[in-house]
Amino acid sequence: MSTLLTKTPGWALVFLAALSLPRATAQTTYTVSLEEAQVIALENAFAMQYAMLDRSQADRDVKETLALGLPQVNLVADYSQYIDIPTQVAAGDVFGFPDYLTAFLGGVAQETGVPLNAPPVDPDAVSEFQFGQAHTANVGVQASQLVFSGSYFVALRASQSFVEARDRAIDRTADEVMQQVAEAYHLVLGAQAGLEMAEEAVALLVESKTEVEALQQAGFADALSLDRLELAQTELEAQVLNAEQQVVLAKGLLAFQMGIGLSDALTVTDEMSDLLQNGQELEWASRPFNASALPAVQEQQVYLDLAGLNVKNQQAQGWPQIAAFYTNQSNAQRDAFNFLDADEKWYPIQLWGLNFSMPLWTSFGGRQAVEKKKIDEERARIGLAQLTQAAEMEFANAKAAFSNATAVMNNARQAQDIAQKIYTQTEIGFNEGVVSSFEWNESRNGLLEAKGKRLGAELDWLNARVALQAAFSAFEK
Template sequence: MKTVIKGLAITLLLLFQLVSPPQLSAQNTVVFTLEEAISYALQNNPDAKNAALELLASKAIIRQNLASGLPQINGTLDFTYNAAIPVIFLPNIEGTPFFDPNNSADVVELRFGVDFQSGLGVRVDQMIFDGSYFVGLKAAKTLNILTAFDKEKAEIDVRETIKKAYFTVLVNDERRRIFEVNLERVETLLRETEALYEAGFVEKIDVSRTKVQRNNLKTELDKIVAATAISVEVLKLQMGLPTDYILEVAETIRDFNNLAEVTELLTADMTRRVELDQLKTNMDLTRLDLKNNQIQYMPNLNAFLTYNRSGASLALPELYRNDWFTAAFIGFNLSIPIFDGFSKAARIQQNRVQLRQLENQQNFLKRSFEVEVYQAKVNLRNSVASLQLQAENMELALEVFEMAKIKFQEGVGSNLEVVDADSALKEAETNYFAALYDALIAKVDLEKALGLL
């Protein structure tokens, strides 16, 4: 009896778990530092994944080009039923092998063929010399190098995107925290103002003015909370994180407030830019294309081997019982280009023009990178200076608010001064966070310009 009751209890417990609403498990909440977010994105961001797949595809192209220089072996098996054997006409003249005196016509019709035929064959083709083949092998390897640079460029773009998205989350989260403190401060002011109104020390308009300020802060806070949630979703999208996961950041904006690192960046020189490597590799590919067009003036030599077995019969059952006969051929094919209407010459000229264009682009790119580094350093230097000023303004605005509040509480100041001071503080905080975001983005831009991402 106890066993039955125990089994029933277990069954009811399982049914309760099945019909209960699903609870979000702890494993669906993930916490990432910036470096962890970048590492995850490099494995799961669609652009990074596609770049890695493209690298695999380029390796397959190398194997494909290599295979064209190896022996090409093909087998054939055929079966033919001659439903109507073709007729050949020969002159019906006396003295010829097929003269028929009983035929009054001047021609004799003869059928050459049998009802059933079958054959089995193997053909081997081997390239002996083809200049385009060797150039193609080198071009495939160069393409693989270019694809590797493309993958590196995609990873740099992912790092830049993740850093900017991560910093957006941190700035919004810090803004939310500050506005919550502001709202708590105004809520306290409202309670004190209401108490003073009840005691008859202030007017009703002072209470209303403070309530308006409190309601405005609530509205702003709701917008900031929504902006924070949106920035988190954007970060998840850029990382390639599934939408059913809850993402939390493990760091705060203070973890990235390193002036020594900023100073080091401002004195650093540009290192390596992968864009220049991409362009140089494209120039190598164009040179190989030029070489390929030039080498096509040379002849091509190929060898072949064919081996066939064939049989025939008037009746199908006897087709594979009769004797079969062998045929074999060995030879080579030499193709000598003579005149193509100046097509190769036109392609060669086009390659030379493309090389000159790429050289011009290379020179311009080098110069533009120098300007980009200069501009990024100026922007970061100005952003840091602006951030320091806005931080000072925010501290001063907070002091003004506290002083106005104390004067109001002691009866020597007005509620209007407190509200104005709070508005000025909110504006100073908004300016500070805008400057903070600009400084973080300018830092990322400089890292990219210097080739440090």
């Protein structure tokens, strides 16, 4: 009966044991088949929630990229104050008359007798000037429109392809979640079957113990036989307690994989015998394998396409970029802060135009950037080939593991039938006094061990079958 415990990862048992403590939260009751548990997980599992958020974010990326090519309008305003107004300097005679005009006016002054009274010319003199006001403010609207950009069109295509990649990621995650839920569901069924086996063994042992007590009182059995039965009963009762805890932990793991509360009441409705007789595995095992149909491979193919678009985007950096702009604003310059005064004047500024830019020479830097993107594209191509081969290997391993699990399960069933016959014959011999209590106890332990191995083999077969199903991505979503 310890088989189930050893098949569960230790970290999972510790984690679930900690989370299975009583909590003051409202309980929800779930009574689910395997298919219903998988449907719930597709809505609530943490991995699916993350995948859905990534898909939603990719949608926003497309809209954000599209918006870059639409008109952009900004409200602009600024205010500045000169603590010290800038001073401009010029030669002292910069505003004086030219030499020929000065000579002419001097001649006129001599002829008319009217003195010119011009100041003497100082060639080293410097004049200082201050222009502007202490307070300046601008307010208005600026608009721009992208007319042409090669990078924009490539980026728009890339964002749309990224949405497709996220769709494939959702399908891939759904396969992983459904496989995890199926394995957890199998574990619950196995734990419950183990508990039933332990309880049945205790009941049979108690019945045998009662018969031995009667034989002892009649003088046909010794006290040692009864002591052995009491010891075996103690061990089996401990196994019952352990099996009960395994059921709790297995249900906690299933609830975690489904994405529901660990404190919620969870009941499974499928029987292990029903799942063992499903029959779809024969169709999966005979189906031809096509790696390109798997969501994970399709996702990697989209990433390869994105790498190619990244090369084109880098090449588009050398194309022209044209944008139109329009500005409408008002300007005011004051010697005091009175911009809220409606009587003061504002001066309009309005213009429109085009911006054109195109790299002419980058000293081969642009070419090197393109070559780097091509290397990334080649890495993505290698990654696709690697993932395709890995998927083919996974299918081959899953198919072989399923075939082996089928053989092991059939052998375990035959071994249980043989152990059952041995126990039945030994029990008859013990009751007739021709078989010792030790041999009877050994045959009983052998039967319990055979039942446990059969249960473990059936669980391995169920998990091998779901692994084969996952290798084909044959889950119904």
